[in-house]
Amino acid sequence: MEQARTLQEPGRALDLAGANRYGQQLFLANMQFQRPRTPRLKDEPPQAGPKNFTPLSWRQMPLLEVDPDPEVVRARALAADSDLLRYCQDVVRDHAKKYGWGKEQRNKVRRSLRLLQVLQDTPGAKINASDVLQLPRYGGSINSTLDVLAAAGLLIDDRKPLIDRYFAGKTATLPAPMLAELKIWLEVMLNGSTTPPRQRSRDPQTARIHILGAAPIVQAWAAAGHQSLAEITPEQVRASLPAGGSRRNFAEYGLRSLFTVLKARKLIFINPTRGMRVTPVNRSVPLPLDTGAIREALNSPDPAIALAVALVAFHALTSKELLDLTLTDIVDGRLTLGDRVIPLAGPVRVRLAAWLDHRVSTWPGSINPHLFVSRRSAPRVIPVGRQFPWFRTKLRPQALREDRILQEILATGGDIRRICDLFGISVSSALRYGATVGHPDLAEGHGWTLRTPDSM
Structure with a gap:
């Protein structure tokens, strides 16, 4: 039948x-x-969907785990239809109108939703974010689809944080007792502890640096036959540390954090890092960049590159400050950064006007409040990625910022107070630049010439 x-x-x-x-x-x-429906013609308007949709409260577990054939999935998606899809049609339309999406992006999201309908084990249930991440294999899009599902209230965000995936990759081969100890440490690092001894949560990036430093050493102990960190002695800790440099510094901080948490939780008998001093890292001397490379980037035909380089080269903004800049931070040629108000240099204003014209003409409907937007961030309200737009240049923002501060400290004869006020840096950071005054390699006649922002 x-x-x-x-x-x-x-x-x-x-x-x-x-x-x-x-x-x-x-x-x-x-x-x-469900009988497959006749595919809708390209120019045919989408059918109006139901005003309300209640997803299923139960889920059908798959009988067999089989990777679908991409060609079959794409073919079935052309005829996919359900109450969930019809409900999402209105959500897509409203979301696209609010965030200024074009027709192509709307159609990509609709196609992605049909692909998800075919891939669902339980049609009519909420959709896991992990399933959306598989869409590129079938020709679907990820980010815009996630936004629509979240707006529709149909998304189950089961994505693992980046720090969890990084931790899993570094500890996959460890013995079970050692892995359990490391998981307890990571839990305390990320979420803190409200029971004595109390501890505040740490930034995931801090935990990542600790894992980076400690993971190779812990892996070596596991390879040597150790099953638990309770077996590690102070002598073994000192013998396993790298010879020097930043790798030794990262390892010392990582191991101290790890063993301190385990000792506080009474999972080890002694803290083998107790009393161990952290090796100071030698500070590098800031060096000037090639003027020709900076001038080339300032005159880049890409308005985003030209503006980003100008803001750093003239006003020494950090990479994070660039990402966080919003359109309302700049008023009447003045940039507001916290308590600082910076009058923008003339070359910066010219490049700012060029970028704003490019932004309006490229993404006229974007409501993203950030100054810098990209093809990925313009349809949303998120900032651009950390590498935007630097991945298209030969410069790096930190090196360019150091070059600008170095020029200022040498031009003022080592005025620490001036660069602290001008660039919003601490006294200890300013002293690092002040130490370059009188350096023989930075003297004129040794292949380097002092320049001012106006000379660029």
Whole structure:
């Protein structure tokens, strides 16, 4: 019967004999079955969806884990239809209108939703974010689809944080007791502890640096036959540290944090890092950049590159400050950064005007409040990535910022107070630049010439 319904032609009765002439397809009883609808024409407007939709509260567990054939999935997606899809049509339209999406992006999201409908184990249930991440394999898009599902209230965000994935990759081969100890440490690092001894949560980036420093050493102990960190002695800790440099510094901080938490939780008998001093890292001497490279980037035909380089080269903004800049931070040629008000240099204003004209003409409907936007961030309200737009240049923002501060400290003869006020840096950071005054390699006549922002 089910096979006959599958092969039934519109307007014709069921042909049981013809459908079973070459064999029978078995079906599981009482399973939901929907007849594929006729694909909608390209220019045909989407059907109005239901005003309300209640997703299923239960989920059908898959009988077998089989990777779908991408070609079959794409073919079935053309005819996919359900109440969930029709409900999402209105959400897509409203979301696109609010964030200034174009027709191409709207169609990509609709196609992605149909792909998800085909891939769902339980049609009509909420959709896992991990399933959305698989869409590129079938020609779908990720970020815009996630935004629509979240707006529709149909998204289950089961994505693992980056720090969890990084931790799992570094500890996958460790013995079970050692891995359990490391998981307890990571839990305390990320979420803190409200029971004595109390501890505040740390930034995930701090935990990542500790893992970076400690993971190679812990892996070496596991390879040597140790099952638990309670077996580690102070002598073994000192013998396993790198010879010097930043790698030794990262390892010392990582191991101290790890063993301090485990000792506080009474998971080890002694703290083998107790009393161990942290090796100071030698500070590098700031060096000037090639003027030609800076001038080339300032005159880049890409308005985003030209503006970003100008803001750093003239006003020494940090990479994070660039990412966080909003359109309302600049008023009447003045940039407000916290308590600082910076009058923008003339070359910066010229490049700012060029970028704003480019932004309006490229993304006229974008409501993103950030100054810098990209193809990925313009349809949303998120900042651009950390590498934007520097991945298209030979410069790095930190090196360019150091070059600008170095020029100022040398031009003023080592005025520490001046660069603290001008660039918003601490006295200890300013002293690092002040130490370059009188350095023989930075004297004129040794291949380097002092320049001012106006000379660029």
